[in-house]
Amino acid sequence: xxxxxxxxxxxxxxxxxxxxxxxxxxxxxxxxxxxxxxxxxxxxxxxxxxxxxxxxxxxxxxxxxxxxxxxxxxxxxxxxxxxxxxxxxxxxxxxxxx
Numbered sequence: 001x002x003x004x005x006x007x008x009x010x011x012x013x014x015x016x017x018x019x020x021x022x023x024x025x026x027x028x029x030x031x032x033x034x035x036x037x038x039x040x041x042x043x044x045x046x047x048x049x050x051x052x053x054x055x056x057x058x059x060x061x062x063x064x065x066x067x068x069x070x071x072x073x074x075x076x077x078x079x080x081x082x083x084x085x086x087x088x089x090x091x092x093x094x095x096x097x098x
Contacts, residue, residue, distance in 0.1 A: 064070040
């Protein structure tokens with residue numbers, strides 16, 4: 001009977017050590033995942049701040065001027081474009097008709 005109790009005690013001790021090790025390993029994995037989550041959340045906040053900074057009206061206007069060589073519209077440009085387009089559209093095309 002003593003041998004049987006000794007075997008049960010040893011098995012119980014081994015299982016207890018194994019469970020303790022597994023619990024510590026899972027806790028370490030959890031802490032690692034929490035640290036990764038905090039890092040990713042910080043990256044998300046940083047990227048959102050960058051996106052908001054890039055999408056300001058002043059930034060878009062500056063990029064339109066610099067990269068696309070766009071300029072603000074004026075009445076002279078609008079009327080000039082409309083006046084030059086109207087005569088060309090109203091004159092018939094010259095050429096021979098067959």
